[in-house]
Amino acid sequence: MVKRVKDAELLLKVISGYDPKDPTTLIPKRKKFSKR
Secondary structure (H helix, E strand, O other): OOOHHHHHHHHHHEEEEEEEEEHHHHHOOOHHHHHH
8 A cells, every 4th residue: 555655646746747766857848947
């Protein structure tokens, strides 16, 4: 269950355009610049 919950949180982060392991991979250039 814990793994599934973490996966769900990770999926939400990925969908929102954030990936802790590879932030530059999934974030569009616009979001990249706006975040920094």
